[in-house]
Amino acid sequence: MSILTETFTLNNGVKIPKVGFGTWQIPDGDTAYNAVAAALKAGYRHIDTAYVYGNEKSVGKAINESGIAREDIFLTSKLPGEVKDASQVAGYFDKTIKNLATDYLDLYLIHAPWPWGQIGTRFDKENVAVWKELEKLYKAGKIKSIGISNFDAHDVKNLLDNTDIVPAVNQIQYYAGFTQPKNTAFSQDNGILVEAYSPLATGDLLHNPTMTSLADQYKVSVPQLALRFVIQNGLLPLPKATSQAHIEANAELDFTISEADMATLNAIQDAAPTHFHNPTQK
Numbered sequence: 241m242s243i244l245t246e247t248f249t250l251n252n253g254v255k256i257p258k259v260g261f262g263t264w265q266i267p268d269g270d271t272a273y274n275a276v277a278a279a280l281k282a283g284y285r286h287i288d289t290a291y292v293y294g295n296e297k298s299v300g301k302a303i304n305e306s307g308i309a310r311e312d313i314f315l316t317s318k319l320p321g322e323v324k325d326a327s328q329v330a331g332y333f334d335k336t337i338k339n340l341a342t343d344y345l346d347l348y349l350i351h352a353p354w355p356w357g358q359i360g361t362r363f364d365k366e367n368v369a370v371w372k373e374l375e376k377l378y379k380a381g382k383i384k385s386i387g388i389s390n391f392d393a394h395d396v397k398n399l400l401d402n403t404d405i406v407p408a409v410n411q412i413q414y415y416a417g418f419t420q421p422k423n424t425a426f427s428q429d430n431g432i433l434v435e436a437y438s439p440l441a442t443g444d445l446l447h448n449p450t451m452t453s454l455a456d457q458y459k460v461s462v463p464q465l466a467l468r469f470v471i472q473n474g475l476l477p478l479p480k481a482t483s484q485a486h487i488e489a490n491a492e493l494d495f496t497i498s499e500a501d502m503a504t505l506n507a508i509q510d511a512a513p514t515h516f517h518n519p520t521q522k
């Protein structure tokens with residue numbers, strides 16, 4: 241069975257394909273349309289976008305013109321981190337649904353616990369109020385699962401202590417050598433599936449010597465090793481690619497990294513030290 245048809249089960253019973261196709265920095269128009277169309281053709285059934293990526297229209301068009309039934313595709317989008325006024329949530333959700341030309345989302349995430357210009361500032365009260373709006377959309381059946389992104393342990397606990405529904409997913413920056421042990425464990429211990437964003441460090445880990453030598457031993461590419469590493473740690477990777485060859489290669493993950501090599505990868509120094517690191521996360 242291809243990894244693309246394997247699923248994790250979220251804490252509300254919903255199944256989510258084990259590999260998602262990332263779309264950050266894929267320009268709207270032909271590039272996003274062609275990338276998503278190629279991913280669906282290659283067998284991906286889980287697409288990750290966001291309002292702020294500016295490409296929801298092309299992502300939706302590629303999905304709607306794929307010939308694949310909507311219910312067979314798992315579609316995620318995100319409420320901008322800048323939206324901390326609960327009264328604006330329903331309006332942003334409607335814009336996203338309209339852009340994607342769909343009736344519902346499989347997963348809707350609060351993109352970040354802070355506006356990107358104020359990384360690290362606490363918005364505890366606002367995040368609770370915003371989350372309660374997501375709960376309403378969930379209960380109304382407009383979203384199949386709700387979750388968060390870039391939330392550290394404090395931000396997650398704030399929601400757990402003050403709201404009704406436990407997030408299904410926390411999407412965080414995660415790749416070999418940057419695995420945020422504390423934040424990852426806190427979410428996982430509370431039944432929240434952790435999704436790994438930038439699993440290839442946006443391309444910056446491709447030439448890491450330890451990764452290269454291990455990949456050679458398994459006769460796979462560094463991206464394949466990096467993605468398999470994420471899955472074997474129980475997380476869901478979201479690789480992004482625009483090249484058709486990359487899209488297809490990233491779905492070929494039918495090999496197993498030995499326990500000893502997983503230990504090496506889990507102990508590796510940051511595989512992409514010059515990569516931008518979310519400063520609230522470690």
Ligand SMILES: NC(=O)c1ccc[n+]([C@@H]2O[C@H](COP(=O)([O-])OP(=O)(O)OC[C@H]3O[C@@H](n4cnc5c(N)ncnc54)[C@H](OP(=O)(O)O)[C@@H]3O)[C@@H](O)[C@H]2O)c1
Pocket residue numbers: 261262263264265288289351389390411412436437438439440441442443446461463464478479480481482483485486487489490
């Ligand atoms: N929630 C958040 O705040 C957040 C933040 C960042 C990312 N994300 C999500 O996570 C997704 C992935 O992260 P990312 O966009 O940072 O990128 P990434 O998946 O870590 O890396 C993508 C880069 O690696 C290259 N690449 C992909 N597969 C390859 C292969 N097999 N061989 C060689 N190069 C390969 C791509 O090249 P080509 O494009 O040329 O093929 C691209 O330059 C995003 O697209 C987004 O959906 C979420």
